[in-house]
Amino acid sequence: MRVPLITIATWIRDRPQGATTRDLQEHFRFDCKQAATLLVALRNMKRYVTEWTPGTGAPHSRDCKPGTLKVLVINKPTHHKHPVGAIVGRRVNPIGDDGDILFFNSVYEADLIGGFLNACIYQCLRGKAKSHGGYRWMKRADYGKEIGYV
Numbered sequence: 001m002r003v004p005l006i007t008i009a010t011w012i013r014d015r016p017q018g019a020t021t022r023d024l025q026e027h028f029r030f031d032c033k034q035a036a037t038l039l040v041a042l043r044n045m046k047r048y049v050t051e052w053t054p055g056t057g058a059p060h061s062r063d064c065k066p067g068t069l070k071v072l073v074i075n076k077p078t079h080h081k082h083p084v085g086a087i088v089g090r091r092v093n094p095i096g097d098d099g100d101i102l103f104f105n106s107v108y109e110a111d112l113i114g115g116f117l118n119a120c121i122y123q124c125l126r127g128k129a130k131s132h133g134g135y136r137w138m139k140r141a142d143y144g145k146e147i148g149y150v
Contacts, residue, residue: 002114002115002133003028003115004111004112004113004114004115005038005041005042005045006074006111006112007115008024008028008038008042009042009048009071009074010071010074011027012042012069012070013070013071013072013074017068018051018053018068018069018071019039019068019069019070020055020066020067020068020069021035021036021039021066022035022066024038024039039067039069042069042071043069046075047075047076048071048073048074048075049071049072049073049074049075050069050070050071050072051069051070051072052067052068052070053067053068053069053070054067055067055068086103086104086105086106086140086141087104087106087110087121087125087137087138087139087140088101088102088103088137088138088139088140088142088143089101089103089104089110089114089121089133089135089136089137090135090136090137090138090143091134091135091136092131092134092135092136102114102135103140107121107122107125115133116135117132117133120132120133121137124136124137124138125137125138125139
């Protein structure tokens, strides 16, 4: 299940006690590794102002208390400084005849609504990566050329 980071950050921000990996596992149905990775990602991103309270005790012991993350502020994204316009995501291994195509008005929209990572989409648009999230990404104008409409 893909859940945008902004959704997770907003959920944590709205909880006065913050969130632990166990909270993420129960609410979003992540496994332990996914939940821990997401907490670390939120801590390290400049967009989110966070407060981390480290856990105590040895992991998987009776006296273990997991660390808690609080999201204090969610800043506006800074990746809209270099707009590329509308983008298209085309599934790498299409399921149907049409190829499972996603249309977004911007990379920001794909990040916010679709749950894709903007940095990875930009890498695809620059040719540094072939795909992200199971989709090949291109500008909508390039997609038009590919299918013969432009």
